[in-house]
Amino acid sequence: MWAQIPYRCRVKSIIAENLVKHYRQGEVKALDGLSLEVEEGTVLSLLGPNGAGKTTTVRILSTLLRPDSGHATIAGIDALKDPAKVRSVIGLSGQYAAVDETLTGWDNLVMFGRLYHLSTAQAQARATELLAQFSLADDAKRPIKTFSGGMRRRLDLAASLIIKPRVLFLDEPTTGLDPRGRQEMWGVIESLVSEGVTLLLTTQYLEEADQLADRIAVVDHGRVIAEGTSDELKNRVGGERIEVIVAEGDIARTAEVMKRVSGVDATIDNGLRRLAAPAPKGSQNLLELVRELDAEKIHPLDLAMKRPSLDDVFLSLTGRPAEEVLPETDGVAAKGGKR
C-alpha cells in the first residue's frame, strides 16, 4: 500500500531547505544551500568526510545554531521561528558523550529527566527503564568517568530518549568506538528505529550508513551531492569490481597487474592491504587476474567480485576517496563544525 503513495506525498518529519551557514565572519562556508527531507519513521544518513557540513546541519536542525539563510521544519514545527517547541519533540546525541562525567549514570538520567520537567518520581522511573534498556543497569551507580567509550555513548543516547522524542538526531554516534562498541551501538539504534522514531544520522562510515539507513544523502562542501537508497547510489556507479587482499610486500606488484587487467588504476587501502579495481567484463576479468597473479607468483589472501560499495560511490561522485580529509576544511571541522 505504501508503495502506491508517491514518495513526495508522505509525511516529512524533517525538512531542510537551502540552508546556508558561514563561520568566522563569512570566511568559511560550512553549508552552501543544503536541502534534505526525511519521511516520518525512516532513517536518513548524512554521509560525508570531516568538514563536509554534517555537524552544522544537525546543529541547525536541533536548534543549536541559526542558519544565515534557509528554512528548517521539524515535525511540522518551524525550527527558526519556534525553536523552544522543537526542543520538546527532539532528542540529540552528539559526537561527545555529553553527560556529566563526575556523576553516575543514574544521576545524569534523573537530572535530564527533571530538566524535561518530569516529576522526581517520573524521572527516576524513566532512568531505571532506560538503564535497563541500554544494558547499563549494573553500572548505574558508577561515575561515568569509569565507563568505557561504548557505555558512555549508550548513556548519552539514553539521555536523548528521556521524553521518547519523535525526531532523533545522532551525530556520528560510533566515531571513536571499537568494533564491539560499534556493533552494540548499531543494535541499540536498530531497535530504536523499529519502534518508529524518525532518525537523522551522520556518519563518516559508509558501512554504518549502509547498515542503518533507509536513505543516504552524500554531503560534500556543504551540499547534498547525491541522495537515494544504498542500492540506488551503488547503481549510479554501476558495474562490478574485483577486490584483492595480498601480503604487504605484494601490494605494488598486484597494483600493476590489476591495472593491466582492468585498464584503470586500482584503489589501494594500505592499512587493509586491499586493492580494488573495476571489472567491466565481469568474471572474465577475474579469471584473467587470477592467471596473471599466478604467473607473478602472488598469492592473494582473499579475492572476490563485489558490487560497488559506498566508498566507490563517494569516489565517483567527488573524485576522491571518502576518507580523505581536505586540509582547508579540516579547520572547520575542528573549530566550527563541532562546537
Next chain:
Amino acid sequence: MISLKHSILDAWVITKRQLLQLIRVPEVLIFSTIQPVMFVLLFRYVFGGLGAGIKGGYVQLLMPGIFVQTVAFTLAATAQGLAQDMEKGLIDRFRSLPIARSAVVIGRTLGDALLNVVVLLVMGITGFIVGWRPSSSILHIAFGFLTLLLFGYSLSWIGIFMGLIARDARAVANITFLTIFPLTFLSNAFASTTTMPRALQYFAEWNPVSTMVAAARDLFGFHNTFGATAGSFPSQHPLPMSYIYMGLIMLVFIPLSVRRYTKKSR
C-alpha cells in the same frame, strides 16, 4: 514560552547537579577549603609581625582580606566549570532541552555561591582558632558574610561570560588566575596601600577588592587601617562603593552572558 516556575525549577536542577558533584567527588570540596585555610595559617604566622600596634593583631585585618580573596576566586571557578561543560558538549545538550535559557548560567552561579557558604564557614572557624575575633554585633557579622557572598556571586557573572567566550577550560583557568591574583594583591587585603607607589595606590584604592575588604573589616568591627589614609571616595565609603561595584558588574555581565549563551553560535 517557559513559565517562571519552570525557569526557577530548571536553574535549581542545575544547582543541585553541582551539589551532587561535591558529594560524588568530595576532593573538590576538600581542596577548595584546604587552600584558603592554608592561606589563613601562612599569612597569620608569616606576616603576623606586621600587626604590631594594631589592636587585636594583624589577624583582625587579615581575615577579611583572605575572605575577599577567596570569594574573588569564585570568578575563576565559575569560568572554568562552565568552559569544561562546553568542552564536554554538555552545554550543547542543555541548549537542546526545552528549558529556560537562563537556567544553566543562573544554576551555576548559585551552585558556586553555595560552595562559598561552606568555604567561608570553614575559614571563619579557622580564623577564630588562630585569634580572629570579630567585635561587632551578630547582625553586623551576618551582614558582613552576606556581603562577601554577594561579592563572590557578582564576580561569578564575569566568570560566566569569560567561560562562554573561552576557547578551552585550561586557557580560561590561566587567564582568570592571572587576572584575579594580582587584583587581590594590588589592594589593601594584605598590606597598607599607603606605602605603595603613588600610581598603584590610586589603583588599589579604587580596586573593588579593596572596597570590599574595607567594608568587611568595618562590618566585623575593626576600622580599616590599611589604606584609608589617602582619602579617596571609595576608601571613605567602602560599603556603598562595594554595592555599587556589584550592581554595575551584574548589570553589565548578566545580560551579556545570557545573550551570549542564547546566541552562542560558534
